[in-house]
Amino acid sequence: MMTFLRDRKxxxxxxxxxxxxxxxxxxxxxxxxxxxxxxxxxxASGFKFLWRDSGIEVPFxxxxxxxxxxxxxxxxxxxxxxxxxxAASIVVATVVGFTVGLLRLSRxxxxxxxxxxxxEFVRNIPLLFFVLFxxxxxxxxxPTPRDSYDFLGVIFLNRRGLSIPTPTEVTGFRLALLxxxxxxxxxxxxxxxxxxxxxxxxxxxPVWPVGFVLCGALPLAALxxxxxxxxxDVPSLRGFNYRGGFVLVPEFVALFMALSTYAAGFIAxxxxxxxxxxxxxxxxxxxxxxxxPGRVVRLVVIPxxxxxxxxxxxxxxxxxxxxxxxxxxxxxxEIVAVFMGSALVATGQAIEIIAITLGIYLTLSLAVSLxxxxxxxxxxxxxx
Amino acid sequence: MKFIGLAAAAACLVGAPIASSAFAQQLAPSxxxxxxxxxxHIECGVHLGxxxxxxANDKGEWTGLDVDYCKSLxxxxxxxxxxxxxxxxxxxxxxxxxxxxxxxxxxxxxxxxFSRNATLGVDFxxxxxxxxxxFVVRTKAKVAAVKDLADATICVAAGSTEEKTAADWFxxxxxxxxxxxxxxxxxxxxxxxxxxxxxxxxxxxALAGQRIKFKDPAEHQILTEIISNDPQGPVTRWGDERWQLxxxxxxxxxxxxxxxxxxxxxxxxxxxxxxxxxxRRLLGVDGKFGDMMGISNDWAYNIVKQVGNYGESYERTxxxxxxxxxxxxxxxxxxxxxxxxxxxxx
Numbered sequence: 001m002m003t004f005l006r007d008r009k010x011x012x013x014x015x016x017x018x019x020x021x022x023x024x025x026x027x028x029x030x031x032x033x034x035x036x037x038x039x040x041x042x043x044a045s046g047f048k049f050l051w052r053d054s055g056i057e058v059p060f061x062x063x064x065x066x067x068x069x070x071x072x073x074x075x076x077x078x079x080x081x082x083x084x085x086x087a088a089s090i091v092v093a094t095v096v097g098f099t100v101g102l103l104r105l106s107r108x109x110x111x112x113x114x115x116x117x118x119x120e121f122v123r124n125i126p127l128l129f130f131v132l133f134x135x136x137x138x139x140x141x142x143p144t145p146r147d148s149y150d151f152l153g154v155i156f157l158n159r160r161g162l163s164i165p166t167p168t169e170v171t172g173f174r175l176a177l178l179x180x181x182x183x184x185x186x187x188x189x190x191x192x193x194x195x196x197x198x199x200x201x202x203x204x205x206p207v208w209p210v211g212f213v214l215c216g217a218l219p220l221a222a223l224x225x226x227x228x229x230x231x232x233d234v235p236s237l238r239g240f241n242y243r244g245g246f247v248l249v250p251e252f253v254a255l256f257m258a259l260s261t262y263a264a265g266f267i268a269x270x271x272x273x274x275x276x277x278x279x280x281x282x283x284x285x286x287x288x289x290x291x292x293p294g295r296v297v298r299l300v301v302i303p304x305x306x307x308x309x310x311x312x313x314x315x316x317x318x319x320x321x322x323x324x325x326x327x328x329x330x331x332x333x334e335i336v337a338v339f340m341g342s343a344l345v346a347t348g349q350a351i352e353i354i355a356i357t358l359g360i361y362l363t364l365s366l367a368v369s370l371x372x373x374x375x376x377x378x379x380x381x382x383x384x
Numbered sequence: 385m386k387f388i389g390l391a392a393a394a395a396c397l398v399g400a401p402i403a404s405s406a407f408a409q410q411l412a413p414s415x416x417x418x419x420x421x422x423x424x425h426i427e428c429g430v431h432l433g434x435x436x437x438x439x440a441n442d443k444g445e446w447t448g449l450d451v452d453y454c455k456s457l458x459x460x461x462x463x464x465x466x467x468x469x470x471x472x473x474x475x476x477x478x479x480x481x482x483x484x485x486x487x488x489x490x491x492x493x494x495x496x497x498f499s500r501n502a503t504l505g506v507d508f509x510x511x512x513x514x515x516x517x518x519f520v521v522r523t524k525a526k527v528a529a530v531k532d533l534a535d536a537t538i539c540v541a542a543g544s545t546e547e548k549t550a551a552d553w554f555x556x557x558x559x560x561x562x563x564x565x566x567x568x569x570x571x572x573x574x575x576x577x578x579x580x581x582x583x584x585x586x587x588x589x590a591l592a593g594q595r596i597k598f599k600d601p602a603e604h605q606i607l608t609e610i611i612s613n614d615p616q617g618p619v620t621r622w623g624d625e626r627w628q629l630x631x632x633x634x635x636x637x638x639x640x641x642x643x644x645x646x647x648x649x650x651x652x653x654x655x656x657x658x659x660x661x662x663x664r665r666l667l668g669v670d671g672k673f674g675d676m677m678g679i680s681n682d683w684a685y686n687i688v689k690q691v692g693n694y695g696e697s698y699e700r701t702x703x704x705x706x707x708x709x710x711x712x713x714x715x716x717x718x719x720x721x722x723x724x725x726x727x728x729x730x
Binding site: 038040041042043044055056057059067136139140144159160238239240241243250251328329330331333337338340341342344345346347348349350 | 475476479480483500502503504505506525533534535536537539542543544547548551552555560562563564565566567571572574575578579580582621622623
């Protein structure tokens with residue numbers, strides 16, 4: 001009768017099925033239990049609150065959110081703000097981290113000591129302290145609105161943030177962006193052609209100077225031209241504050257500075273470890289071929305160090321994204337502050353809100369992990 | 385003779401419990417009250433630190449109007465006003481701390497609102513402070529009325545009623561303000577003090593206490609204009625009506641004692657000599673009101689003796705006897721032009 005159980009594959013599948021059913025049953029039991037108890041205690045539950053009016057002000061948003069929008073829109077604003085500060089910090093932390101990590105290995109004693117000091121300083125300070133230090137440091141360093149730093153009479157910097165003008169209509173900028181896209185595409189085609197020609201004939205083509213003109217100077221010219229052809233909403237002092245334009249709030253700047261400088265310290269050590277994992281023989285061989293020190297690093301050391309660097313750097317990125325929740329301590333309106341703070345207290349639906357927030361962080365982290373794994377697999381050296 | 389005596393004793397032994405269980409007053413079960421008695425202290429959820437309301441002084445002793453309420457409850461239930469454990473809670477934590485049963489009640493400047501009552505599974509057991517929201521601004525900003533704050537930046541504690549009230553108030557008047565939400569009151573206060581905001585908003589009583597935290601209190605001015613009504617009082621979980629009864633009537637007893645002229649100084653004399661029927665019922669001489677709630681009959685006597693009546697408590701914590709120097713205002717007996725009013729002890 002039960003002979004099919006003797007098949008190992010069948011048994012494995014059965015065990016998997018039993019484990020899955022058991023897990024689902026346990027989760028179902030806890031969810032059910034929690035919701036029954038909440039109903040008994042008179043606590044509202046369910047996800048309908050997401051469509052309620054939020055009534056919560058968010059001083060910094062690029063989603064066009066208004067307090068009359070729903071709590072779902074508030075959640076979205078929080079997610080966008082989290083992504084914004086995380087993405088900006090990841091880029092800067094990576095650049096600074098690589099630089100500091102390589103400087104740490106420099107043979108110049110002063111440079112390597114400075115880099116070492118920076119790394120030890122950053123890694124031995126709690127992040128919350130770091131965030132508050134930047135926040136109150138930034139605030140204390142800036143003047144009151146009346147005594148703002150004034151750049152050309154259109155950009156103003158004070159304790160309430162950096163007020164920059166915004167265009168009132170964007171046709172000119174759309175055209176400029178189109179032009180820039182064409183220029184960048186040209187540069188990519190040119191670079192491919194130059195590489196192919198170098199492989200064929202050995203002749204170098206000045207890719208970098210041309211690239212500078214195509215991707216730097218000309219786009220700038222296009223943007224300036226668009227800027228002059230557009231009407232601007234220029235900030236002006238009205239009563240207490242500058243109104244109009246876009247305000248980059250000090251909370252963003254402080255959190256961005258704290259996260260990027262903090263993560264950079266850790267990334268620098270990861271980079272150092274990765275570089276040290278490349279065998280000295282490889283570097284000697286590259287030098288023997290007559291490569292310049294810059295090219296040794298760029299063409300020989302970094303490509304071999306990357307597979308060692310990427311997995312730990314991925315976890316630094318994940319840490320950084322999760323650490324952006326420290327923004328809540330300084331009123332930066334990211335997901336924890338607006339959703340787990342304001343929205344939670346406004347609705348009282350703690351379980352739902354915390355579950356949603358967990359889900360969002362999980363999704364973000366998994367997405368970053370997947371991307372980094374893909375990147376690592378793609379750039380893995382082909383070895384024999 | 386001996387046999388009859390034995391039989392009578394046996395009858396008494398068997399009969400007494402039956403008789404007493406049949407005729408004694410049956411009380412509804414109260415898990416919270418039973419737990420408090422078994423534990424020997426009250427778990428009271430208070431504010432993180434608000435001078436005048438709930439604030440741990442430099443000796444680590446909790447003081448304030450809300451703290452006095454917790455003490456009164458302990459005096460009534462356990463006969464000893466010191467049998468309280470204070471759990472400081474933030475604006476965000478407070479509901480979870482109460483719902484989960486970590487505290488027996490909240491006494492922490494919490495405004496009674498409809499949606500809190502309807503959706504959080506909590507009940508409000510009366511009002512021990514009539515609060516009204518206003519703003520603190522720098523004196524040199526020359527702000528006379530709230531509408532002068534148009535275009536200003538305002539710091540506020542996230543998730544408080546003040547956050548919403550301020551946003552609504554300016555929106556209704558088509559005035560634009562920037563509201564910055566901090567997770568803790570103290571963070572919002574220090575950001576305002578650092579110049580991040582033009583104003584900080586909270587209740588006028590809370591502001592009187594928080595003003596002490598500024599670097600230079602004299603540079604700041606509290607506006608007299610009030611933009612809200614924020615009644616505050618003790619909060620309990622849904623269910624356990626007998627515990628709610630105790631919580632509600634302890635507050636009523638504090639107020640009734642003031643209305644009836646019972647103070648911590650004369651309470652012994654009043655208990656012995658007073659001819660007033662209501663005073664006699666309040667202090668447990670007549671009526672056995674404590675039994676009806678399942679606590680000692682001298683519950684109200686203990687409150688007044690150990691903590692004082694509402695007026696004494698007010699003057700000591702937020703009134704003229706304190707650093708806050710708040711006038712009684714709405715928090716005065718109705719007979720003297722205030723809003724304090726208690727149902728009769730009958």
